[in-house]
Amino acid sequence: MSFGTAVRACSAAVLMVGTLLGGQAVAAPAAPAQNEFAATTVTYDVSAAAEFVDAVHQGAANWNESVDNVELVAAQPGGPANIEVIADNGWPRAITTSLGNGIVYMGRQATAEGHLPVRIAAHEFGHILGLPDIKPGPCSSLMSGSTGGAGCTNAHPNAAEAAQVEANFGGFLSPEPYDEPLVFQD
Template sequence: MRAVAVLGATTLLALAGGQAFAGVAPTDSPEKAATVVTYDASGAEEFTEAVDGGADVWNESVTGVQLEPAEAGEQANITIVADDGWPRAQTTSLGNGRIWMGRQAVEEGHDTLRIASHELGHILGLPDIKPGPCTSLMSGASAGTDCTNAYPDESEKASVEDNFGTASYFKSDADFKRIPLTVGRVHQD
C-alpha cells in the first residue's frame, strides 16, 4: 500500500511538470510586479523635463504600471515629440503610442507638466473628461489656463490600476498581449 502511495505521489509530481506545490491557499490579491512602459522623450525638445515630470506623477500615483525612460537604442512603448500644434496622443494599444507636446497650448498659457501628465493618461487608457474640473487631470484644457493640477484624481487612478491589473491573467510577460484599446485614435486636447 505504501508503494502505491509513493508511486501515486511521484506520478502526480511528474504530471505537474516536476513542480512541488506547497499547501498554501491562494490569496485574493497576489503581489504582481508593475508593468513597465518605456518612453522616448528625445524628440520632446523643450518639454523633456515636463515629460519626465509627468512620468513621475504617474509613478507616484499608481502601482500597476511604471513609466521609465527607454535605454539608448531600445524601442520605446511611447514616443514623445514636440510640435507647433495642439497637444495630442495617439494610442496604438494600451501602454503604447505617440504623444505630441504641442506648443499652441503652452502659448495660450497651459501648464506643461499638466499637459504631459494628461497625454500620458491617454496612453494609459484614459479618455478625455470634458468639460471637467481642475481636479480631473483628464479634463485637459477645459479646466482653463489657471489649472496647474498635474495629478490624476481617485477615479482616474483606479481606472489605470484596472487597465493594468489584468496582466496577472497572463502566464508570463512574454504572453502579455492586449487587444488595442483605441487603435489609431488621436486624442486631441
C-alpha cells in the same frame, strides 16, 4: 481582471494551508507582503521632446506616484520605447494603438496659451494608459485637459483616474491592438 482575481484567490489559499506536524495543524508562517504581480513597465522616449523633456519626466513621475500596476520609465537612448514623445507647434494630442503604446505630442500651441507643460504631459500619458478625455471638467481632473483652465497647475490624476488606470493594468497584460488607433486631440 479575472486572471488577477484568480491569482489573488490562489495566493490566499496557499497561505491558509496549514502544515500537519505531530498531529497538530500549524499555521503557515506569514509570508512577507508582496505584490501578486510586478508592475507593467511602459517606456517613453524623450529624444524628440525638445524643451519639454523635464516636463515629460515630471508627468511620468506624477503617474508613478499615483499608481502601482504600471510604471512609466524613460527609455534607453536609442533604444525601443512604447511611447514616443514629440514636441511640435500644434495642439497637444495623443495617438494610441494599444494600451500602453502610442505617440504623445507636446504641442506648443497650448503652452503658448498658458497651459502647464507638466499637466499636458501627464494628461497625454493618461490617454496612452487607457483614459478618455473627461470634458468639460475641473482643474482637479487631469483628463479634463484644457477645460481645467489655462491657469490650472494640477498635473496629477485624481482618485478616479488613478483607479481606472490601476484597473486597466490590473491583470496579466497581453494588450490587443485597438481596432483602430485612438486619436485624442487634446
